Amino acid sequence: MIATELLIGFFLLFTITKLLGKTQFAQITPFDFISALILGELLGNAIYDHEVKIGEIFFTTILWGSLIFVVEKITQKYRRTRKILEGDPNIVINKGHIQYEALKKGKLDLNQMMSLIRQQGYFSISEVEYAILETNGMVSVLPKAKYDTPKMSDLKLPLKDPQLPIALVLDGEVVEENLVELNKDLKWLEKQLSKQSFHRVVDVLYAEWKDQNQPLYVLGYKKKSS
Incomplete structure (x- = not known):
């Protein structure tokens, strides 16, 4: 029975991930993370609960997957719903100045922000001109001009189109x-x-x-x- 439920669960999960697409499980937003987590929990708990029948596994997994699918379609079609369902990026450093209200809105303290900035390769807030707290919890950084990586055009080197290996x-x-x-x-x-x-x-x-x-x-x- 466990083997049968595992096989059914495997194919159900595989089908749902294909239908929902890659972005759903890249955890772009907190909603994506939680919905993927609950989907796995529903399936895992159902398989090892001997009182749960195969029909109930089908029902719960397909229903939850359908709800996620509907929400994704709504956010793709109606732009105004994205702010509610996905959230907005917040500028936490603007022209070198920390935006404390934006940090408070994003439930982020200074230590957390500095950690996220270091992960982008900048070890001092003084190097940052703009920092944006994205909807997935990561921080995108635009450094000040003197700390930015020089580009080919800045060095006046001959340009060559990049080749994809x-x-x-x-x-x-x-x-x-x-x-x-x-x-x-x-x-x-x-x-x-x-x-x-x-x-x-x-x-x-x-x-x-x-x-x-x-x-x-x-x-x-x-x-x-x-």
Whole structure:
């Protein structure tokens, strides 16, 4: 009976997470966190409670998942409901000055705010021009100009469009859809690997393409042959 309930619970949870989407379980807001937590608790408690029947597991899980789904659809369609259901970001540092009312509204004290700012890489409030308490409880930081990281345009260096690295081999298997995206074939890949003394794809743990003017980045399961 436990095995049956676990299997049913597994497929129910899998289906609900697919329907609700990734943002629900990324815990973007406190509501997201609590709703995901309760969903897991409902399912977990139902499975190990011998008095709960399979039909009741279906009912409670699907009902709660449906309620979450409806709330998500409401916030997506009606902008005015987002403030009530999701909350608003609060500016807790404005032009270098701490906004105590915003801290109080967000139920945040100075030590907590400083901890969140340090997690963004800034160890002094004097380095911060703006800090925003997001709806998920994290703080986004815009530093003062002299503490900001210089950009390529600031250094007057030649600009180059960034390239997204593409994995071509994972765990000894070719990622064929990525090869197609690059307009390459298996023969080209094998040739590139052989240049780095990998003569079989199965010997490659990971291979990545980043730039056509650079060789593939390759990691093997074992030392390359001489």
